[in-house]
Amino acid sequence: MHSNNTCLREHLAVGRPESAVRKACNTHVLSLTSLRLLLRHWYQNWRTRRQLSQLDNHLLKDIGVSIGEAQHEAGKPFWRD
Template sequence: MHLPRYLARLPSWPVSPARGHSDQLLAGLLRLQALCQRWRQNARTRRQLAQLDPRLLGDAGIGFAERQAELDKPCWRD
């Protein structure tokens, strides 16, 4: 699992030295929340992709191999 790479790609907020650790903690929690939301979205869209019939896959221009490759990914991979 490449968790540090995902955390590094999330937006960060500037932390003022006067506020210190509480702002850093809040920023970290916000980044974690955004990460969890992205993972849930990945899982949701892959479930929807799994339910598409062959005609709809063809209309979307998605082949069976592409579909299977996407479905084989864990939720934390984009």
């Protein structure tokens, strides 16, 4: 398994654009820290969307969110931003 730095060096050595190289290398190597942050972000999405779906019309109005906007956001899967 290559480290992220090794991956970057190998791809840059053959002349690929840096943005494409970073994207390719990041898909191959996912550190435990990155995974932990991703899981935390997904959990936060799930939790806040669930809470949003439980708010009544009065509370939605207080925070400036329409019923349609709340339903749209609450209906998104946790992995989508």
